[in-house]
Amino acid sequence: MSFPFQIKSLQEYNTAYAKSVENPEQFWADIADTFMWRKKWDKVLEWDFKKPDIKWFINGKLNITENCLDRHLARSGDDPAIIWEPNSKDEPHKVLTYNDLHFRVNQFANVLRNNGVKKGDRICIYMGMVPELPIAMLACARIGAIHSVIFGGFSAQSIADRLQDANAEFIITCDGAYRGGKDIALKNIIDDALIACAFVKRVIVFNRTHTPVSMIKGRDVWWDEEIQIVEEQGNPVMPAEEMDAEDPLFILYTSGSTGKPKGVVHSSAGYMVYSTYSFVNVFQYQPGDVHFCTADIGWITGHTYIIYSVLCAGGTSLMYEGLPAWPDAGRLWDIVDKHKVNILYTAPTAIRSLMAYGLEPLKGKSLDTLRVLGTVGEPINEEAWHWYDEHIGKKRCPIVDTWWQTETGGIMISNLAGVTPSKPSYATLPLPGIQPVLVDEQGKVIEGNDVSGNLCIRFPWPSVIRTTYGDHERCRLNYFATYHDLYFTGDGCYRDSQGQYRITGRVDDVLNVSGHRIGTAEVENAINRHTGVLESAVVGYPHDLKGQGIYAYVILGHSPEDANYMRADINQTVTRIIGAIARPDKIQFVSGLPKTRSGKIMRRILRKIAENEMGSIGDTTTLLDPAVVEEIKAGRV
Numbered sequence: 118m119s120f121p122f123q124i125k126s127l128q129e130y131n132t133a134y135a136k137s138v139e140n141p142e143q144f145w146a147d148i149a150d151t152f153m154w155r156k157k158w159d160k161v162l163e164w165d166f167k168k169p170d171i172k173w174f175i176n177g178k179l180n181i182t183e184n185c186l187d188r189h190l191a192r193s194g195d196d197p198a199i200i201w202e203p204n205s206k207d208e209p210h211k212v213l214t215y216n217d218l219h220f221r222v223n224q225f226a227n228v229l230r231n232n233g234v235k236k237g238d239r240i241c242i243y244m245g246m247v248p249e250l251p252i253a254m255l256a257c258a259r260i261g262a263i264h265s266v267i268f269g270g271f272s273a274q275s276i277a278d279r280l281q282d283a284n285a286e287f288i289i290t291c292d293g294a295y296r297g298g299k300d301i302a303l304k305n306i307i308d309d310a311l312i313a314c315a316f317v318k319r320v321i322v323f324n325r326t327h328t329p330v331s332m333i334k335g336r337d338v339w340w341d342e343e344i345q346i347v348e349e350q351g352n353p354v355m356p357a358e359e360m361d362a363e364d365p366l367f368i369l370y371t372s373g374s375t376g377k378p379k380g381v382v383h384s385s386a387g388y389m390v391y392s393t394y395s396f397v398n399v400f401q402y403q404p405g406d407v408h409f410c411t412a413d414i415g416w417i418t419g420h421t422y423i424i425y426s427v428l429c430a431g432g433t434s435l436m437y438e439g440l441p442a443w444p445d446a447g448r449l450w451d452i453v454d455k456h457k458v459n460i461l462y463t464a465p466t467a468i469r470s471l472m473a474y475g476l477e478p479l480k481g482k483s484l485d486t487l488r489v490l491g492t493v494g495e496p497i498n499e500e501a502w503h504w505y506d507e508h509i510g511k512k513r514c515p516i517v518d519t520w521w522q523t524e525t526g527g528i529m530i531s532n533l534a535g536v537t538p539s540k541p542s543y544a545t546l547p548l549p550g551i552q553p554v555l556v557d558e559q560g561k562v563i564e565g566n567d568v569s570g571n572l573c574i575r576f577p578w579p580s581v582i583r584t585t586y587g588d589h590e591r592c593r594l595n596y597f598a599t600y601h602d603l604y605f606t607g608d609g610c611y612r613d614s615q616g617q618y619r620i621t622g623r624v625d626d627v628l629n630v631s632g633h634r635i636g637t638a639e640v641e642n643a644i645n646r647h648t649g650v651l652e653s654a655v656v657g658y659p660h661d662l663k664g665q666g667i668y669a670y671v672i673l674g675h676s677p678e679d680a681n682y683m684r685a686d687i688n689q690t691v692t693r694i695i696g697a698i699a700r701p702d703k704i705q706f707v708s709g710l711p712k713t714r715s716g717k718i719m720r721r722i723l724r725k726i727a728e729n730e731m732g733s734i735g736d737t738t739t740l741l742d743p744a745v746v747e748e749i750k751a752g753r754v
């Protein structure tokens with residue numbers, strides 16, 4: 118495919134950006150025109166951020182899978198769509214061509230239909246990184262069912278919360294998942310979740326690891342046996358369901374500053390158009406490129422840049438099942454060489470952890486097919502940026518530092534590889550169509566350069582969040598109510614003297630641990646469920662590998678016999694309730710927390726102590742009990 122909307126020079130970027138601001142409707146209509154529609158839209162955009170009510174490509178009809186699959190078949194049916202590299206080096210990799218993927222998505226769409234799934238039904242997908250995961254997602258999209266993928270690291274309790282929130286009656290899972298040297302018993306975790314979710318009608322289980330599972334009569338079926346039935350039916354073609362532009366494509370849960378994760382809802386058309394536009398431009402995708410995004414499909418990065426955008430562009434997406442440093446720290450570089458990867462997209466935390474092994478794992482790796490490198494998920498420190506540039510890109514690959522969020526659907530602020538300038542630790546410039554503004558605490562827009570503020574977006578873009586599932590008011594309060602007529606990102610940001618943007622981190626109570634978003638309130642709620650705990654307060658602190666670590670201050674009912682046992686028990690509780698990703702790195706037992714006279718915990722003070730910035734704690738005289746600060750300082754772990 119060729120992309121008339123691909124920007125090829127700084128001048129073209131400036132022209133496209135200006136057009137996107139002056140005439141956004143025409144700008145996006147021209148891009149949307151390059152996709153496959155059952156029926157074109159009547160009107161490009163209607164919006165009101167106050168409600169919020171945002172609609173793109175009104176009355177347009179389409180199915181995203183016809184754009185990801187069908188439209189490539191005639192010309193590129195034999196091109197690889199997905200290359201899958203398994204966890205173990207001893208197991209052969211697999212290549213699914215566009216023809217193969219189209220066939221298998223159709224087949225599994227039939228399985229879903231045979232099992233009673235209808236348009237609009239919510240389907241929870243809890244699988245490892247196997248090709249059947251994108252097949253399952255695309256099969257949902259094929260028939261208009263709304264998938265909600267849950268990352269394999271979440272606990273049974275987290276799954277149950279999400280199933281209930283989305284009222285999902287169908288689940289697709291695996292018996293187990295390979296992750297490095299471990300097998301994770303996914304189906305058993307689902308079974309624990311389902312104790313609290315009797316409304317679930319069907320669980321389809323893909324056999325990956327031969328982990329023993331209990332298959333419940335009338336509820337659980339095997340993927341392979343269901344495929345067998347479709348084969349006996351003669352593999353009927355599954356016509357793609359005609360979707361309205363604004364019909365939801367998927368729900369993806371993410372953490373916020375409250376204790377309860379929210380289901381971010383993305384639309385069918387706007388998400389398709391923006392994700393593909395951003396992919397082709399940021400990575401400067403060229404036909405034939407092999408694109409390797411190391412993210413897990415359980416996060417938005419995997420949804421957008423392993424599946425939907427790459428397939429819409431007719432590209433080749435490499436997905437792998439393993440871990441970056443297993444069986445050794447050369448794993449990613451072996452994969453790059455084996456599959457002649459051209460674009461590598463990973464997270465700063467992965468780069469830092471691989472840096473720690475030194476240069477030995479790079480010996481004998483060529484890496485010379487690489488053309489573009491990318492990072493996402495957290496601010497990249499300059500040391501990691503330079504290591505990536507020097508040792509992986511060999512100083513000949515532009516690095517794109519891509520800032521975006523689950524809620525934005527696609528990359529919002531980033532340099533375009535080799536086209537617009539890059540600057541270490543800067544996301545740099547907004548993509549066409551994206552209008553960033555910085556505001557102060559009072560919501561006043563900060564004009565000019567060399568300024569810092571809270572990052573907001575002033576105008577809708579096609580893949581902006583439409584609602585939070587089942588609770589529209591929550592969407593309004595979270596993103597559209599803080600500042601008048603603006604989408605608020607939750608991030609702090611600096612705009613330098615040349616107008617380039619540098620993301621400085623979250624300004625709300627959300628942590629970014631190894632590029633994963635975790636709400637402090639969620640972790641506190643989990644800790645507080647432990648019988649021995651009276652109260653807790655959780656903050657982030659700088660962590661060499663993870664970016665941020667989790668620091669928990671905990672008040673116990675009685676002093677523990679063995680503090681380390683108690684810490685292990687609290688960690689176990691958090692693992693049970695949220696998942697191992699939310700386990701505190703440090704737990705300090707305290708007798709009280711610094712509170713104002715009105716009872717509000719002064720997190721600023723707790724953050725300073727966790728960061729070991731005791732000198733800048735500031736005034737504590739307004740506290741109910743200033744003495745507690747000295748005790749906490751002295752007991753820092």
Ligand code: WT7
Binds near residue numbers: 606
């Ligand atoms: C938060 C969104 C978007 C996919 C991965 C995370 C932080 C993301 C960058 C970057 C600095 C970044 C922000 C953002 N973030 N990319 N390039 N530079 N910070 O998605 O879980 O929705 O988290 O990740 O704080 O708000 P997410």
